Amino acid sequence: MRALDRLFQRRYPSVGGVSNEQARELAAISFGIGRQVGVLIDRKGRPSMVIVGTPDGIYIPDLSRSRVAGTRLRGLRLVHTHLRGEGLSEEDLTDMLFLRLDSITALNVTAMAEPGMMYWAHLLPPGQPGPDDEPYRIFGPVRFDQVDFDFEGQAIALEDELGRSGEALARDETGREGVAILVNVSSQPRAEAEASLEELADLAKTAGLSVAETVIQRVSKVNPKFIMGKGKVAELEILALRTGAQTLVFDRELSPAQIRNLAEVTERKIIDRTQLILDIFAQHATTRSGKLQVEMAQLKYLLPRLVRQGHAMSRLMGGIGGRGPGETKLEMDRRKVRERIDRIKSDLKKLRKRRGNTRARRAKVGLPVVSLVGYTNAGKSTLLNTLTKSKVLAEDKLFATLDPTSRRLRFPQDKELILTDTVGFIRELPAELREAFQATLEELEAADLLVHVADAAHPELENRIEAVNGILHEMDLGDIPVILALNKWDIATPATREIILSRYPDAIPVSALSREGLRPLVRYIVDRVLWRERVDGATMYDGTSAFADELYTVSSEYENETDPLKD
Incomplete structure (x- = not known):
């Protein structure tokens, strides 16, 4: 623990990623405990987090407090050890992609507890696909003491490139509320999917969104967790990063679990077709009756999507011997929504009665x-x-x-x-x-x-x-x-x-x-x-x-x- 604490006290160089002494220190600690060890480093060379994984992998905790925007990277790079002499794994590259890390580095640890070869990768700017049309570039293997790559300079240059592409789109779509990618995942023929996406694009523009790209994936069976496969979600994330899109709009109604899963993976706003239509209705409602009708529709859509989020909304106590604390925050929110729906139903019932009377007078004359x-x-x-x-x-x-x-x-x-x-x-x-x-x-x-x-x-x-x-x-x-x-x-x-x-x-x-x-x-x-x-x-x-x-x-x-x- 003291050795891990010392890792947190270091300052890591931009060129090379780690100094020779730091590389040896990481290798010794990782070999000694038989687990992968990683350090998340900001652009000033300061450790943001020290992570201990398993012999085969490393889990990066929640980074929601770190800076993130549509065209920005996380501002963090990961340096971690590998114990079996392998290069960057698919999981490493996926983490870099979804977490929008500046770069990811793998340092091999030899059987003598010494640092060996180093591999690293970073995302590519728009219009520059990798050798196999990949959205990233992989470097290595290179001996740890011969790496002269400027990690901080590369991250800043990449972010500037992403920012310019996002600004160009923003200039073309002035007055819009955000940039979105439209996604259709279905088994319908491609012509029908394209026609449906055209209508979704009209809806998005009416709601105030700029449409950056459209994506169609034909599937025989919809993925119940992410709607689409994890690889396609990764492509979406790269497309969003390159276009500066903060919103993904799906041309179907998503379940509450699917929205949560996609939002957790991509860290972008997830909207389905129903939510988009409700937003348009909310923008156009001007009369009291219109506003009431839209509000009730939004509340009914929201009710099954109210879920626990973090410790503040978790149940305090429950079961035998634990009754008494009363409603949780989640239960209170749901009760308030139901009560508001009942009040709106009552008001709309009166509205329907008045309109019915008007129709009756017309029929009478x-x-x-x-x-x-x-x-x-x-x-x-x-x-x-x-x-x-x-x-x-x-x-x-x-x-x-x-x-x-x-x-x-x-x-x-x-x-x-x-x-x-x-x-x-x-x-x-x-x-x-x-x-x-x-x-x-x-x-x-x-x-x-x-x-x-x-x-x-x-x-x-x-x-x-x-x-x-x-x-x-x-x-x-x-x-x-x-x-x-x-x-x-x-x-x-x-x-x-x-x-x-x-x-x-x-x-x-x-x-x-x-x-x-x-x-x-x-x-x-x-x-x-x-x-x-x-x-x-x-x-x-x-x-x-x-x-x-x-x-x-x-x-x-x-x-x-x-x-x-x-x-």
């Missing part, structure tokens, strides 16, 4: 309801604004609308209807969100007609239409008539238009911005929900309804009475 549904960012809010001369928030981003917005359309023959915009759908809509936004989605149940707005210019049009139809079916809305409105028709190519119309012959092409196709759409709506009261059996658009041609509209305040279909 005979006001038909037409609801706009569709995939997020398909143009529903823009279509509502165009038809009703409103100023509802409409942006080219995902989930810009969270709360239902209703506007009234008035017709010359004393006929009116309610046009409602709802929250957009998305594939694999998180269950927490679907339950939380039940008060919003209930507006669809009162609709006399659903206008399914789809982005005709999007390459994933068919899959998105199927996704929305699937969600409507899951919500038991299959009995409500649906008309497909192919929005953004003006930017679709002629070839694409022909293919789409052959696939969806009953759809109505429209453009909410250029107003193309709005008259046929309004005629269909009128024939379906209003004209049927005047012409027996006329429930489908036949192109002859003069009544629809005379349509004019006003906002909910009945201002600026104009014809939205006027050329």
Whole structure:
């Protein structure tokens, strides 16, 4: 113990890594106890930690207090002994990679308790792969007293190189909240995985993240511990280090254990698809009802992920003879979350009751309801604004609308209807969100007609239409008539238009911005929900309804009475 304590009192040189005397001291101690001995050294040559391992390996304790950032190394290098004459092991290189050590050195100990050959390795900067395309370079064997490598200088140069690559990305993505790598691990075909990652990239950008790289790994079976293999996780860590990414976003929902395991290995922020969507909803929620719904969804997502972390949240006592200390910090947190969820449910129940009363009043006066549904960012809010001369928030981003917005359309023959915009759908809509936004989605149940707005210019049009139809079916809305409105028709190519119309012959092409196709759409709506009261059996658009041609509209305040279909 006194010899180990003396190791902690030394100052270790940058050039060579250790002096000849220090090398002999390390070899003698390691040979004497029959175990590997290591020293973690900072850039000033001071020992940060002295570690004693087993004859075959060494375990590096938690280094969370050490400096670490997206483009920074740990600021520590490891010098340790090997007792069997071997070079750097795969475990040594993995430790250097995941812990972001400046370098790692192995000093062989001979049968005479003397230092022998030395091996060392360090990470490589972006664009400089190793001989076998490895992210690191290995040196040695070199006699311990002939090493003239400048460990501190190399670490500083590497960190500067990593910093420059991270700064270049930051300059290209100003205003972003961080740099992220998107990861898809699944058994689906590569084309589907790429399409899913494109959507995840849109979600990430909406949330304020810069996308540095995307990674796809096709697997027959998902690794229950890390989602992917340890080797692929190592590649992710190198990619993150070279791009300055602090966040890894996975294109699926991760279990609490998987998030913990990945975070412990990579020491980076781990986000899954559900958490990313919840964050976007939280950013866009402006009304009290929207904020309540998002908060409840976040709390339900958080509840199973509340786990013990460190001694502060561990159980103090328990079992027979140990009862009495009361709740632990973890149990208190869970209880508070459950209580908050119950309060939010109560508030949302009142909200649903108020909206139900509103729907009942509409039904009492005979006001038909037409609801706009569709995939997020398909143009529903823009279509509502165009038809009703409103100023509802409409942006080219995902989930810009969270709360239902209703506007009234008035017709010359004393006929009116309610046009409602709802929250957009998305594939694999998180269950927490679907339950939380039940008060919003209930507006669809009162609709006399659903206008399914789809982005005709999007390459994933068919899959998105199927996704929305699937969600409507899951919500038991299959009995409500649906008309497909192919929005953004003006930017679709002629070839694409022909293919789409052959696939969806009953759809109505429209453009909410250029107003193309709005008259046929309004005629269909009128024939379906209003004209049927005047012409027996006329429930489908036949192109002859003069009544629809005379349509004019006003906002909910009945201002600026104009014809939205006027050329």
